[in-house]
Amino acid sequence: MSGVEKVYGGTGLSASQVEDGSIFVEHDALDCEYTWDAGVAIGRYLQELKNGRIIGRECDECRRILVPPRMFCEICWRPNDRWVYVKDTGTVNTFSICYVNWDASRIEPGHPPHLPAVIELDGATKMIGIMHILGEVDPQAIKIGMKVKAVWKPEEERTGAITDIKYFKPY
Template identity: 30%
Template sequence: MSIESFYEYPAGIALSIFLQGLREGKLIASRCGKCNTSHIPPRSYCAKCLNPINDFHEITGLGFVETFTCSHISLDGSQAQPVTWVYVRFEGVEGGLLHRLDPSVAPEKALKVRPVYHGERIGSILDIKWFTKAE
């Protein structure tokens, strides 16, 4: 027997701003007014000093690959065409984003990358098609 469960998750204040930014083709981070720490995805509180946050800013600099993997497995456990996953961080910003890497790019640690957006965007992490090598 299987009982399906259905949930809706409001994104909250900070993450809604992040998702709206993606719809506009922008990466939005939060900045703590007390300790000045920037964080992506943005938060409405500072995990360092627990200060409330209402300052959000666009990340205009390039990202860089902290770690990567070429995966041969799909979510159902079956063998799949290789997909390269990267964890991307940004200079001067804490946190980061998991996403896919442009398949035409060879992954390497510290590779400078930028997001590539889909033409039609809905306010989702999937508005980013993948990260690609920044020229």
């Protein structure tokens, strides 16, 4: 008796075999639609983004100020205690210079790279950050620890969305 497998199933195909019709395939494009309720915490967060401010929630037990806000603390497992405004400035905790779009296609030649970052917000607890993108910066000059500030859309263009902040730029 041996534990070693002898035969490997699985047949590799080339892209051309899929495209030239030499094997049978079925194609469909599913179109899923949703309307998500923002909820209690994120509802207020979005309202404040529309106002040009960033708000978090404070937990009196672990003393953390949490952004994005939630109505309960996942560590202390209790309702947390109050709304707290944090600043729209912060520090780059980490970042990437990305040449790939969300669907794995490559960015157009000449298009600037995507610059995602985790930004620790001033006024929130150390290590409490949000994901956003950087702008008005030379990608090669981005450093962990860099101070950045939110660049907001004009008030009349804000809709109550994370994209009401266009990007964060060095200051």
